[in-house]
Amino acid sequence: MGQFILTWIVSAGALFLTARLVPGLEISGGASALIGAGVMGLTNAIVKPILIIFTLPLTIVTLGLFLLVVNAIAFALVGYLTPGFEVNGFFPALFGSLVLAFVSSLLGNLIKDN
Known part of the structure; x- marks a missing residue:
């Protein structure tokens, strides 16, 4: 359970940092980042696989580049x-x-090293 909470907090921090780095993204505070990290986990677990299945022919034609669009959606x-x-x-x-993928990877590696 402790690892889950730590991962959730790191994901929220990565989301908060991403919102500060990318123009066009706005986040109001830490609570929104925590909620957003939870919603991101649910979206990646439920919605994203469905999108990937529906867009599989287009993903194959574009040699996987359409997955960037799926991630953006x-x-x-x-x-x-x-x-x-x-x-x-x-x-x-x-x-x-x-x-977010880059920042999450960096923060995740820092946490694993400690």
């Missing part, structure tokens, strides 16, 4: 569902999903 959905977290357009969602 999932990120924008999190912004829509989370109070206090706004995603202002497609390109902030696209860059936000890329930056």
Whole structure:
């Protein structure tokens, strides 16, 4: 249970940092980041696999590059569902999903090393 809470807090911190780095993303505070991290987990577990299955032919044709669009759609959905977290357009969602993946990876590696 402790590892789950630590992962959730690290994800919220990564989301908060991503909102500060990417123009077009706005987050109102720590509570919104925590809620957003939870919504992101649910979105990645439920909605994203469905989107990937429906867009599989297009993903194959584009050699996997369409998965960037699927990630942006999932990120924008999190912004829509989370109070206090706004995603202002497609390109902030696209860059936000890329930056979030990078920041989450860095923070996750820092936590694993300690």
